[in-house]
Structures are given as C-alpha cells and as structure tokens.
Amino acid sequence: xxxxxxxxxxxxxxxxxxxxxxxxxxxxxxxxxxxxxxxxxxxxxxxxxxxxxxxxxxxxxxxxxxxxxxxxxxxxxxxxxxxxxxxxxxxxxxxxxxxxxxxxxxxxxxxxxxxxxxxxxxxxxxxxxxxxxxxxxxxxxxxxxxxxxxxxxxxxxxxxxxxxxxxxxxxxxxxxxxxxxxxxxxxxxxxxxxxxxxxxxxxxxxxxxxxxxxxxxxxxxxxxxxxxxxxxxxxxxxxxxxxxxxxxxxxxxxxxxxxxxxxxxxxxxxxxxxxxxxxxxxxxxxxxxxxxxxxxxxxxxxxxxxxxxxxxxxxxxxxxxxxxxxxxxxxxxxxxxxxxxxxxxxxxxxxxxxxxxxxxxxxxxxxxxxxxxxxxxxxxxxxxxxxxxxxxxxxxxxxxxxxxxxxxx
Amino acid sequence: xxxxxxxxxxxxxxxxxxxxxxxxxxxxxxxxxxxxxxxxxxxxxxxxxxxxxxxxxxxxxxxxxxxxxxxxxxxxxxxxxxxxxxxxxxxxxxxxxxxxxxxxxxxxxxxxxxxxxxxxxxxxxxxxxxxxxxxxxxxxxxxxxxxxxxxxxxxxxxxxxxxxxxxxxxxxxxxxxxxxxxxxxxxxxxxxxxxxxxxxxxxxxxxxxxxxxxxxxxxxxxxxxxxxxxxxxxxxxxxxxxxxxxxxxxxxxxxxxxxxxxxxxxxxxxxxxxxxxxxxxxxxxxxxxxxxxxxxxxxxxxxxxxxxxxxxxxxxxxxxxxxxxxxxxxxxxxxxxxxxxxxxxxxxxxxxxxxxxxxxxxxxxxxxxxxxxxxxxxxxxxxxxxxxxxxxxxxxxxxxxxxxxxxxx
Numbered sequence: 001x002x003x004x005x006x007x008x009x010x011x012x013x014x015x016x017x018x019x020x021x022x023x024x025x026x027x028x029x030x031x032x033x034x035x036x037x038x039x040x041x042x043x044x045x046x047x048x049x050x051x052x053x054x055x056x057x058x059x060x061x062x063x064x065x066x067x068x069x070x071x072x073x074x075x076x077x078x079x080x081x082x083x084x085x086x087x088x089x090x091x092x093x094x095x096x097x098x099x100x101x102x103x104x105x106x107x108x109x110x111x112x113x114x115x116x117x118x119x120x121x122x123x124x125x126x127x128x129x130x131x132x133x134x135x136x137x138x139x140x141x142x143x144x145x146x147x148x149x150x151x152x153x154x155x156x157x158x159x160x161x162x163x164x165x166x167x168x169x170x171x172x173x174x175x176x177x178x179x180x181x182x183x184x185x186x187x188x189x190x191x192x193x194x195x196x197x198x199x200x201x202x203x204x205x206x207x208x209x210x211x212x213x214x215x216x217x218x219x220x221x222x223x224x225x226x227x228x229x230x231x232x233x234x235x236x237x238x239x240x241x242x243x244x245x246x247x248x249x250x251x252x253x254x255x256x257x258x259x260x261x262x263x264x265x266x267x268x269x270x271x272x273x274x275x276x277x278x279x280x281x282x283x284x285x286x287x288x289x290x291x292x293x294x295x296x297x298x299x300x301x302x303x304x305x306x307x308x309x310x311x312x313x314x315x316x317x318x319x320x321x322x323x324x325x326x327x328x329x330x331x332x333x334x335x336x337x338x339x340x341x342x343x344x345x346x347x348x349x350x351x352x353x354x355x356x357x358x359x360x361x362x363x364x365x366x367x368x369x370x371x372x373x374x375x376x377x378x379x380x381x382x383x384x385x386x387x388x389x390x391x392x393x394x395x396x397x398x399x400x401x402x403x404x405x406x407x408x409x
Numbered sequence: 410x411x412x413x414x415x416x417x418x419x420x421x422x423x424x425x426x427x428x429x430x431x432x433x434x435x436x437x438x439x440x441x442x443x444x445x446x447x448x449x450x451x452x453x454x455x456x457x458x459x460x461x462x463x464x465x466x467x468x469x470x471x472x473x474x475x476x477x478x479x480x481x482x483x484x485x486x487x488x489x490x491x492x493x494x495x496x497x498x499x500x501x502x503x504x505x506x507x508x509x510x511x512x513x514x515x516x517x518x519x520x521x522x523x524x525x526x527x528x529x530x531x532x533x534x535x536x537x538x539x540x541x542x543x544x545x546x547x548x549x550x551x552x553x554x555x556x557x558x559x560x561x562x563x564x565x566x567x568x569x570x571x572x573x574x575x576x577x578x579x580x581x582x583x584x585x586x587x588x589x590x591x592x593x594x595x596x597x598x599x600x601x602x603x604x605x606x607x608x609x610x611x612x613x614x615x616x617x618x619x620x621x622x623x624x625x626x627x628x629x630x631x632x633x634x635x636x637x638x639x640x641x642x643x644x645x646x647x648x649x650x651x652x653x654x655x656x657x658x659x660x661x662x663x664x665x666x667x668x669x670x671x672x673x674x675x676x677x678x679x680x681x682x683x684x685x686x687x688x689x690x691x692x693x694x695x696x697x698x699x700x701x702x703x704x705x706x707x708x709x710x711x712x713x714x715x716x717x718x719x720x721x722x723x724x725x726x727x728x729x730x731x732x733x734x735x736x737x738x739x740x741x742x743x744x745x746x747x748x749x750x751x752x753x754x755x756x757x758x759x760x761x762x763x764x765x766x767x768x769x770x771x772x773x774x775x776x777x778x779x780x781x782x783x784x785x786x787x788x789x790x791x792x793x794x795x796x797x798x799x800x801x802x803x804x805x806x807x808x809x810x811x812x813x814x815x816x817x818x
Contacts (some may be wrong), residue, residue, distance in 0.1 A: 022813045194638030211637055215683050225791055227672035227695045228764030229603030230621055232662050234788070240659050241671045245651035250649050253641050263636035264648045265685045274624050274693040274731070276674045276791065284683040286636045322683070355637030379643070381635055382685065 001345060002105055002401045004109040009397065012097045016081070017040060026086040026384030027093070027124045030129035031058065034166035039081050050104040052119065058177040059140040060123040060170055064100070066107055068116040068293070068408065071103045073184035075113075075398065075408045077102065078120030080137060080359060085128045088386035090191045094374070094393060096121045096201040098189040101182065102401035104409070113408040115184075125359050129155045129164075136161070136237060138359035140178035142366050168184040181285045185334055185407055186363040189400050191388050195379030202350040204399050205393040206338045209329035209369035210361040211259070212295045214321060216285040218245065218306060221316035224271060235277055237268075241307050241313045242281040247284050248305035252298060259353060260298050262287045290327050290353040328361035328387065331368035334407075338370050341402035347395050356381075372400050410754060411514055411810045418806065419799045421506040425451060425490070426498040435495040435793030436502070439538035440545065441469065441573035448490050450507060450532045457665075459513040461528065468549040469532040469579055472673070475516055477525035477817065482593035484522075484817045485776070486809065488513065489546060489768060494537045498797030499600045503783070503802060505530045506599040508626045511810035515818070522817040524593075532598045534768050538564045538573075542653035542655045545570070547768035549587035551775050559584065594743055594816055595772040598781040598809045600797050602765050604788030611759040612801040613808050615747045616780035618738035619770040620668070623730060625694040627654065627715060630725035633680060633688040644686055648678075651690040657714035658694050661707060668762060669707050671696045699736050699762040700704040737770035740777035747779050750811035757806050765790075781809050 007343065020029030029035045040062050047054045047064030056062050063075075079095025084374035099119040122137030130136065133153045139145050150162030150172045162172035192198075197205050222236035246264050253262035267283040287302055289295035303319070310317035335351070342349040352373065354360075360369045374396035377387040418702075428448035429438030438444045449471050455738045456463045456473030465471050474483075488504025508528040515522065531546035540547065542562045559571030571581035606614050631645035649680050655673050662671035676692040696711055700706035712728070719726035744760070751758040761782065769778045783805035786796040 052771065131483070184694040192638060193635045194640070195643055196640070199643075213684075224792070225788070226765055227674060228622065228670060228697050228766070229601060229785075230670075230764070230788055231603070231605070231667050232659070232670055233667075234604055234608075237659070237672075240656055243655040247649055247656075250641070250646070258640050258642070261637060261639075261641055263684070263686055265636060265678070265687060266683045267676055267678045267690075269674070272675050274675045274695050275622075277672055278674060281676075286683050288637050289722075291618065316593045355639070356635055357637070376638075379634070379639055381638065383633075393807050 002109065002398050004101055004394045004397045006353045006390045006394050009097065009101055009393055013094065014284060015087055016093050022086040023052055023384055025088060027083045028086045029081065029083040030085060031082045031124035032168050036082060037168050040121060043081070046100050047049060050100060051107060052103070058170065058174040059137060060165065060168065060282045061137045061141065061178060062121040064119040066103060066113060066117045068113045070114050071184045072115060073183045074116045074118050075404060076118040076120055076183050077187045077404060078122060079123035079188050079190055080122040082124045082126050082128065084126055084382045086384050087382055088384050090386050090388050091193065092125060093382050093386065094191060097397065098393065098400055101397050102404055105401050106405055108150050110405065110409055115408040117404060117408050122359050130161050133161055135359055135362045138362035140175055141180050142362050143179040145175050146364065181366065183367040184309060186360060186367040187370050187372065187403060188358060188360045189374065189396050190358060191381060191386065192373040192376045193381035194376065196352055197350055197373060197375040198379060200350055202348060203375050203395040204342065204347050205350045205352045205373035206335055206342065207330055207354050207373055208335055208351050209327060210358055211288040211290040212292060212327035213286065213288050213323060213325045213357055215323040216302070217282065217320045218285060218320050219280060219282045219318040220310065221280045222278065225277040227275040227277060230277065236314055237277045238281045238315050239278055240282060241309050241315045244309045245306055248309070249302050252301040252305065256294065256298055259355065260289050260294065261355060262298070288355060292327050295327065297390065299315045325357060325361065328364045330370045334370040337406050338372060338399060338403040341377055341406050344402045345398045347399050349399065350390045372396050411518065413510055413514055413803045413806045415799045415803050416476050416588050417505065418510055418802055422498055422503065425502050425506060429492065431495040432793055434497060436492045436498055437495045438490065438492040439494060440491045440533035441577050445491060446577050449530060450634070453489070455509050456528060459509060460516060461512070462766050466578065467583040469574065469577065470546045470547060470550065470587060471530040472527040475522060475526040477522045479523050480590045481524060483525045483527050484594045484813060485527040485529055485592050486596045486813060487531060488597050488599055489531040489534035491533045491537065493535055493791045495793050496791055497793050499795050499797045500602065501534060503600060503797060504598045507681050507802070507806045508808055510806050511813055515811050515814055519814065519818055523816040526813060526817050531768050539570050540568055544768055544771045547771040549584055550589050551771050553771065554584050554590040590775065592776040595769060595776040596779050596781065596809065597767060597769045598783065598805050599767060600790060600795065601782040601785045602783065602790035605761055606759060606782060606784040607788060609759055611757060612784050612804040613751065613756050614759045614761045614782035615626050615744055615751065616739055616782055617744055617760055618699050618736060619767055620697040620699040621701060621736035622695065622732060622734045622766055623708060624732040625711070626691065626729045626731050627694060628689060628691045628727040629719065630689050631687065633783045634686040636684040636686060639686065642699060646686045647690045647724050648687055650718050650724045651692060654715055654717045657718070661714065662712040665703065665707055668764065669698050669703065670764060671707070671711070681740060697764060701736050704736065711718055714720050734766060734770065737773045743777045743779040746783060746815050747808060747812040750815050751808045753811045754807045756808050758808065781805050
C-alpha cells in the first residue's frame with residue numbers, strides 16, 4: 001500500500017485555498033491575477049521541495065519533472081488551479097495537490113522511475129475571467145492556441161489575455177513554446193462534481209470518457225404587444241413557445257435516459273417588462289452525452305422540437321451553436337491500468353463517465369488519457385460549498401500513485 | 410357637425426412631438442425633464458391662445474379654464490404628456506391636443522359654457538422615469554400622494570421625484586395643493602393601444618370601463634447543479650416548473666376567454682449560466698379582466714397552477730403582488746352621453762373596455778368618468794411605430810367635443 005499522509009494532504013488543500021480565499025470556504029482565483037500568481041509560486045515551492053525540476057512554461061503552466069532512467073515520452077499528471085467566481089477549494093486544485101503527493105510518495109518509496117514523470121499545474125481551465133479561454137493552459141500544450149487569441153480573448157474589463165499574461169511576467173508572443181509533443185500519458189485526478197459516487201457508495205471512480213457537450217443559443221422572436229390592449233388570440237408571443245421548447249428538451253433527455261442530460265440555464269427576454277408581450281426570448285440549451293451516436297440522436301430531437309414549436313406558433317427561430325465538444329473517450333488500456341492499480345491498493349472503484357468538461361479532453365488529442373474521480377459531497381461543485389473529505393482524497397491519491405507506478409516504474 | 414381643422418390637429422401633434430423627438434417618429438419625454446418642461450410650456454401657450462385661463466399646479470399638471478356662467482363643479486378633459494422610453498407621438502399627447510381642440514372649437518362656436526370647462530395636461534402617467542410613480546399627476550389631483558413619496562420615489566440614477574420637481578421650478582412640499590374636489594366629470598381621449606377598433610372597422614370607441622390589473626412576481630426556487638455532472642433524475646430544476654406555469658397561466662386566460670388576458674413579460678434567472686441548472690427563476694404574471702368577479706376567477710386559476718406545479722416538482726414558491734388595480738367602470742350615464750354625442754356627429758362608435766391602465770381610473774375616485782378611444786394602427790403603442798391617422802383623430806375629437814357640449818352647455 002502506498003502511504004499518503006492525510007494531514008499533509010489537508011494542509012496542502014487549505015494552504016492553496018488561502019491564495020484567493022473568498023468567505024469561509026470559497027476561492028476566487030482567476031487566471032493571471034495576483035492570487036493566481038501566488039498560488040503558482042506556492043506550487044513551484046512544493047515541487048522543488050519534492051526534489052522535482054521546476055519550470056514555468058510560456059503560458060504560465062507550472063511543471064515539475066522527475067527524470068526517468070530511460071529516454072522517451074513522459075507520463076504526466078495534474079489539473080488546473082484557476083477557480084469559478086467564486087468556486088471552492090477542490091475543483092482543479094485537488095488534482096494538483098494529488099499529483100504532487102503521488103509523485104513525491106513514489107520518489108520517496110521507489111526512487112527514480114524508469115520513465116520520466118511530470119506534474120503540471122495548468123494555468124486556466126474554467127474561463128471564469130476570459131469567457132472564451134476555457135482550457136487555455138491545456139490548449140497551449142496541445143498546440144490549439146493561435147496568435148490572434150492573445151488580443152481577441154478579453155475579460156469583462158476589456159483586458160486582453162496577452163496583456164494579462166504580460167502583467168504576471170510572461171512574454172505572450174512566446175505562447176507556442178508551451179506546446180508539447182512528448183507526453184505519452186496524461187492522468188488527471190478531479191472531484192466528480194456529481195452525485196454518482198456518493199449515491200453508489202464509492203470514494204473513488206475511474207473515468208471511461210468525457211461527455212460530448214453542445215451549447216445551442218436559441219432566439220425565439222414574436223411581436224411585442226401591450227399586455228392589456230392586445231387580446232390573447234392575436235398575439236405572436238414567444239414566451240409560451242419558449243416554455244414548450246424547455247419542456248420538450250428536458251423531456252427528450254429524460255426519454256433517451258441516462259447518461260443523456262439537457263439543461264436550460266440562461267435566459268434573456270426583450271424588452272423584459274411586466275406589461276409587455278415580449279419581442280424576443282433568448283435561451284441556451286446545454287445537451288450532453290458521452291456516446292457520439294446517442295448525442296446526435298439527442299441533438300436531432302432538440303432541433304426537431306424547436307422547429308415544430310416555432311412553426312406551430314408562427315415564431316421566428318434562430319439557433320446558433322456556441323460550443324461543440326465531441327465526446328472524448330479515455331484510453332481503454334490506461335483505464336484498465338488504473339482499475340488494476342485500484343485493486344493493488346484495495347480501493348473499490350466505480351467506472352463512470354465525466355459529465356463535465358476537463359483539461360483531459362484536450363490532452364486526449366496528444367496523449368493517452370485517464371481520470372481518477374473522488375467523491376463530491378452532495379454532488380456539488382462550482383460553489384464555495386463543494387467538499388471532498390480528506391479520506392476520499394487520500395484514497396484517490398493512492399489510486400493515482402499506484403497507476404503512475406504501473407506506468408512509470 | 411362640430412368643425413375641427415385636420416391640418417391644425419396634425420400640426421399640433423407634430424409640434425408637440427418635437428419636444429423630446431427620438432429618431433424619425435419616436436418621443437422620449439420623461440417627467441420633469443427639459444423636454445417635458447418645454448412641452449408643458451408649449452401647451453400653456455396653446456391654452457392661452459385659445460383664450461383659457463392658464464395655471465400650472467403644484468406637481469406640474471397644466472390646466473386651462475373656461476369659466477362657466479353657472480357656479481358648480483367642473484367638466485374636465487385631458488391626458489398625459491410623458492412618454493415611454495421611447496414611445497410614440499400619440500399615447501397621452503393626443504388626448505391633450507384633443508381636449509384643447511375640442512374646448513377651443515366649442516368656445517369659438519358657442520361661447521361661454523353654462524358649466525366651467527377645464528383642459529388638463531397631466532405631468533406623469535407612464536412611470537417610465539420613476540418606476541413607482543405611475544399616475545403621479547392624476548394621483549396628486551385625487552389626493553393619493555403622500556409626503557414620503559417625494560423622497561422615496563427615485564429614478565434609475567437615484568434622483569428623488571421631489572428633487573426632480575424642484576429642478577423644474579416646482580416646490581415639492583406644496584404637492585397637496587394639486588388636490589381637486591370640484592371635478593364633476595373627467596373625460597379622456599386616448600389611442601386604443603389595441604386592435605379591436607381596427608379589426609371591427611371603427612375609427613372611434615366609447616369606453617365602458619378600465620380593466621383590473623394585477624402583477625404577480627413569482628419566484629420559483631430549486632437547487633443549482635452542474636449541467637453535466639448531475640443526472641436528470643436528481644435535479645430540483647426550477648426551469649421546467651416555470652415553463653409549466655407559463656403554459657398554464659396563458660391557458661387559463663384562453664379558457665376563460667376574452668376579455669381575460671395574461672402575459673408573462675419579465676423573467677430573470679439565477680445564476681443564468683449556460684452550464685448550470687438554475688437556483689431560481691423569477692418572473693411576472695400580468696393578469697387582467699374588466700369584471701371584478703371574473704378577475705377573481707382568473708387569479709384563483711393562476712394561483713392554483715403555481716401551487717400545483719411547485720408541489721409536484723418540490724420547488725420553493727414565493728409570490729408577491731406588485732400592482733393590484735381593481736376594475737374601474739366608467740359612469741354609465743356619461744358613457745351614454747358620449748354615445749349620444751357620437752350619434753349627433755354621425756360617427757359610428759364601438760363600445761369597448763380598456764385593457765390598459767389610464768389616468769381616468771384614478772380620476773374615477775373623485776369624478777364621473779368616460780373615455781373616447783381612437784383607432785391605433787396595428788393595435789400598437791409604447792413604440793415609435795404607434796400611429797393614428799389625422800382623420801381618426803378628428804373623428805374622436807368631434808365625439809369628445811360633442812359630449813363636452815352636452816355636459817357643459
């Protein structure tokens with residue numbers, strides 16, 4: 001059994017959470033902020049203390065390297081340290097703490113690995129400051145960043161991501177240097193963010209793949225009218241049309257059955273006055289499925305519902321697709337390695353898919369991937385209330401370490 | 410037949426619309442603004458030119474008085490000159506132009522009336538600047554204003570209505586002087602703001618009463634969750650609950666039949682993110698009926714639907730009533746007088762209720778009331794696109810003048 005000190009893990013979680021602490025248990029730590037800089041500096045210090053060779057890459061990802069005895073591509077583990085606004089102590093941060101603890105434990109127990117191990121603290125995943133910069137850290141590693149992003153990607157105050165990088169001492173023009181082509185396997189430990197491990201009584205899960213995600217923006221247009229002077233029958237009111245599409249879309253996901261999910265989370269009404277029939281209702285439909293064929297079925301049902309409702313009610317329908325991430329299956333052999341590693345450690349694990357997006361889905365473009373999930377209290381995340389017990393975190397770190405041992409030693 | 414010069418009416422409409430002109434055909438003229446002040450000055454000039462005794466009351470309503478040969482309470486006519494943001498040239502303004510034209514024509518044709526006639530240009534009806542100040546002008550006349558309103562009623566910039574009054578030269582502390590107890594009858598000409606006259610082929614209508622209006626604010630609370638990590642079945646999602654209530658409420662109005670109307674015009678979602686099940690959906694229900702008993706049936710149906718949906722879905726329901734105006738029937742004898750006056754003039758009229766609120770419903774607390782409606786193109790109002798032809802306006806003014814003649818001469 002790989003020994004991981006629970007007190008050290010708890011201390012690391014709480015120490016990291018002080019950088020950008022928000023209220024009692026929250027964290028507000030957006031990319032390239034002062035809090036973010038001090039958190040990355042803290043991680044550099046821990047990596048150095050663990051005896052790893054530390055460097056910060058061109059976009060601000062922090063790496064720690066433990067050179068293997070053999071040449072060849074790298075086995076890497078890590079997650080992101082930026083947060084929601086506010087988020088909690090665990091989403092992302094726990095995966096960085098876990099990777100450091102796992103590699104440190106392996107080094108202390110077994111010395112130098114056969115294959116090179118790296119730990120990475122990714123600079124930006126949530127896009128909570130730069131709305132169009134999700135996976136900014138991992139996209140730079142996979143070579144998906146383009147020079148024009150440096151100026152085009154801006155925060156709510158209009159600051160470009162290039163200027164924000166310069167403000168923390170990075171040279172944005174060097175962004176392409178962050179690209180890696182020598183990563184064989186990337187493994188990320190993350191909180192589940194959902195209720196399945198809790199519901200089924202597991203502390204730890206091994207992830208088989210990451211769901212596909214599509215965001216539609218739906219604009220349903222009618223004709224604004226006076227709420228009193230226009231009788232019901234002559235109206236072209238988009239509001240009941242929206243209501244029908246909401247019920248149909250949620251009904252489609254229920255009918256297709258788990259793991260299909262569909263969420264209407266954002267809505268805007270124009271002119272948004274109590275005494276005016278709206279001109280326009282604009283809303284999002286977030287539709288997810290981890291299986292590509294089933295996801296296409298879900299999309300087709302949603303699109304048919306929108307068309308049917310708009311036609312039946314004589315409403316104008318405009319739809320745009322704002323986000324379209326295909327399902328990203330994990331590497332079956334690597335998944336099997338982590339299941340075997342969990343058995344080594346005597347940790348029972350549930351195999352499950354991830355319903356949330358993760359840096360791992362970008363890394364899957366250049367590396368074999370797997371993920372280790374740990375139980376989220378009440379299935380919550382993206383809130384200061386998110387919580388994972390130290391016991392569950394330690395169980396997950398043991399599985400992570402045992403898997404890295406199988407891959408690198 | 411009472412002669413009204415169409416060219417003079419058109420000129421007055423266009424002249425008044427220059428004060429606060431917005432785009433090609435719009436007007437943006439909120440209470441106590443510079444545009445509003447110059448519009449009231451214009452009206453004072455027209456009243457004086459018509460030979461009326463002019464005064465501005467304590468809240469800024471402008472009055473023109475034509476003294477009768479007999480003592481006793483007054484026959485008054487007018488409307489408001491403030492606009493939506495933006496509104497059009499006709500809503501409110503046409504009723505002021507009409508009252509001036511009608512009284513001027515009567516004076517020129519028949520001289521001094523038996524009973525005193527007054528024209529009023531009311532200062533504020535729409536509440537487009539001061540959201541809680543609807544009917545501010547007429548409420549001061551009926552004695553419904555309280556001293557604390559002067560400070561409590563504020564615009565979006567935080568300016569109190571008392572300070573706004575002072576900025577145009579009024580002494581807000583004198584507000585109570587605007588009260589009148591000597592108005593026998595108040596008659597308001599207004600654009601219909603709906604499609605009934607147009608649909609049924611009438612230029613002019615005589616209003617039997619003003620609808621009751623209730624605004625509910627409905628808060629439907631659930632639990633925010635990650636749109637991907639939380640399966641459909643464990644959610645407490647307020648969004649489909651809102652959708653069911655919207656469809657039920659609109660269905661209730663359709664089932665009860667005309668003239669019942671119900672509108673969901675305003676909606677806010679928290680946290681309003683594409684990838685988060687909402688915590689809360691907050692929306693308004695505007696429910697109207699001109700008959701008090703039928704209105705109560707409509708309210709009971711809406712309240713039952715809200716309760717049923719919240720209970721079935723385990724959602725938290727909080728409702729507040731933000732506005733509750735009972736139906737305000739017009740005085741049947743005065744309505745009959747205006748029907749007879751229309752016959753005098755050979756103008757066919759439709760009897761109809763008003764689905765919109767009007768100063769007349771406040772004036773009905775202290776006076777007999779009636780309203781004359783003129784046809785709105787496409788039933789539109791509260792937009793620069795609202796339009797009433799000069800021919801229709803003149804037909805309405807002739808009915809107004811003939812009715813005032815029956816009452817005052």
